[in-house]
Amino acid sequence: MAPANPNAENSRFHEPAAAPQGGPASPGGMSRLRVAVPSVATRVATELRLQIAEGALLPGTKLKEEALSEELGVSRNTVREAFAELASERLVVRQPNRGVFVASLGVNDIHDVYTVRRAIEVSAVRGGGSPESIASVRAAVEEGKRAAAAGDSEGLGSANQHFHGALVAMASSERLNTIMSQVLAEMRLFFHKASVDGGFYQDYLEENEKICKALEAGDTELAAERLLSYLDRSEEHQTAVHTS
Amino acid sequence: MAPANPNAENSRFHEPAAAPQGGPASPGGMSRLRVAVPSVATRVATELRLQIAEGALLPGTKLKEEALSEELGVSRNTVREAFAELASERLVVRQPNRGVFVASLGVNDIHDVYTVRRAIEVSAVRGGGSPESIASVRAAVEEGKRAAAAGDSEGLGSANQHFHGALVAMASSERLNTIMSQVLAEMRLFFHKASVDGGFYQDYLEENEKICKALEAGDTELAAERLLSYLDRSEEHQTAVHTS
DNA sequence: ATTGCTGAATCGTTGAACGTTTCCCAAGTC
DNA sequence: GACTTGGGAAACGTTCAACGATTCAGCAAT
Incomplete structure (x- = not known):
């Protein structure tokens, strides 16, 4: 029965979130819009996911x-469900009777992740995409240019992720998209250690531009080829950074 | 009510279950061997997974x-955790406040699944593999031949899944393997409806042989090409079966 | 230094409870 | 008769409290 909940500093997970989006009901054509409020467990998971992504929770943290x-401010069982969600995304690892830890990737994991990326991204690019999907690839490229001009290395990395996300979105495959977003989430795990090497960033920015141009020109094979070589170089770079 | 569970075998989930535990991920690069007994939730999940795979639980079942x-004989919370696991594999879908249902795939899902397969399998084949990994591809082909000779259509389908599993195993990527096994699990969802068309099976059996031969000859490009065309035809077949 | 024990900290699992959402069906209205 | 309205029952989401099991760290004994 709703105890006073003294230390309610973080009670944001219980609010009914009854934000009446759209305010007064629009008369007439009321669409059956799903106002699906994510379950508490899901919200906890997204919160943790966020903290992991921005480095607030470093790999290895218990x-x-x-x-x-x-x-x-939630129950232990709910936290547990959130853990299950994160574990399925490989963001945390469960050690029986020991606890869950923020995943920490080794060099072998890096190679593995890039293997997945090569498979998915190259396939999506080879398949080509609708003009709109290519347009959003272009958008990501421009986003990167702006970030570079502003010297915003944080936004640069973000733009790069958007770029590669847009590439697989070309395939317009629900499953491929979720796989890719999980992979990108995993990459954020070791991006924090990767010192922002300006030279490299400049390099891939140009490469993205070339890939995008090839796509706009309809030459998917050339785009795939360049993408592949980029991924190889990127893996090499990441591996180098993480071997010490 | 669809298929009430025929076998009321109330299997106790608290007894021993000396099942091997794959790899306790390595948060430190170290693979310490553990004799971990799968948690009860995991065992429940595998049980349900099995029942879904063999058609005891048909798509749509609540x-x-x-x-x-x-x-x-387990608690509700535990069942709930098992559901979370299965949901992450898309074998069941959760409808908020309504319950979980065995996933039932539509034609669009079929296309989506094959999109993933084209990406993963073709990439793995293109990358080539070690002699041992190719040997297990060969093993799957022979397994199929034996099943065909014995008229065991059940085993034939199983062998085919082994074949494609072996193909992606060539990439020796942990992540690619788990993705593939999930995809194969999804395919079992609609395999039960696919009337076993003997002609088609004979067809793909020969195709598998050709792909395997190309791999053994080291011609990965040819193998990839044939695999791709097989996947296209297979998708067409499945789509046809499921449009009625 | 190694071995073995004890205790605290956590995890895994259970069982029960309560508020909410959904769904079904009967009653009531136009 | 078709449509809406209003219970209630059923099931889910979440919480809470408890107990056994496992792990780990520290300390005593060999």
Whole structure:
């Protein structure tokens, strides 16, 4: 029965979130829009995912369920469900009877992730895409240019992820998209350590431009070829950074 | 009510279950061997996965958590965790406040699944593989031949899945393998409806042989080409079967 | 230094409870 | 008769409290 919940510093997970989007009901054509409020477990998962992505939770960190449940103001079981979600995305690893830890990737994992990327991205590019999907690839390229001009290395990395996400979106495959977003989430895990090497960024920015141009010209094979070589170089770069 | 569970075998999930535990991921690059007994939730998940795979639970069937918890002798929370696992594999879908249902795929899903397969399998084949990995591809081909000779259409389908699993195993990528096994699990969802067309099976059996031969000859490009055309035809076949 | 034990900290799982959402069906209205 | 309205029952989402099991760290004994 709703105890006072003293330390309600983080009770944002319980609010009914009854934000009446759209305010007054529009008369007439009321579409059956799903107002699906994500379950509490899902919200906890997204919160954790975010913290992991922005480096607030470093790889290897142990996540104690009781501590988290208290801190977030949810029950231990709910935290547990959130963990299950994150574990399925490989963002955390479960060690039986020991706890869950933020995943920390080794060089072999890096290679593995790039193997997946080569498979998915190249395939999507080879298949070509609709003009709109190519347009959003272009958008990501421009986003990168702006970030570079502004010297925003954070936004540069973000733009790059958008670029590659847009590439697989060309295939307009629900499953391929979710796989790719998980892979990108995994990459953020070791991006934090990758010191932003300006030279490399400049390099891939040009490469993205070339790939995009090839796509706009309809030469998917050339685009795929360039993408592949980029991925190889990128893997090499990441591997080098993480071998010490 | 669709297929009430025929076998009321109330299997106890608390007994031993000396099943091997693959790899306890390596948060440190170290692979310490663990004799971990799969958690109860995991065992429940595998049980349900199995029943779905063999058609005991048909697509669309509602899985009530209380009923299952009682039937399997575990708590509702545990069943819930198992559901989370299966949901992450797309074998069941969760409808908020309504329950979980065995996933039922539509034609669009079929296309989507094949899109993933084209990406992953072709990429793996293009990359080539070690002699041992090619040997297990050969093994799957022979397995298919034996099943065909014995008129075992069940085993034939199984062998075909082994074949394609072996193809992506060539890339020796942990992530690619798990993705593939999930995709294959999804395919079993609509394989039950696919009336076993003997002619088609004979067809793909020969195709597998050709692909395998190309691999053994080291001509990965030819193998990839044939695989791609097979996947296209297979998708066409499945789509045809499921449009009625 | 190694071995073995004990205790605290956590995890895994259970069982029960309560609020909410959905769904079904009967009653009521136009 | 078709449509809406209003219970209620059924099932889900979430919480809470508890107990056994496992792990780990520290300390005593060999």
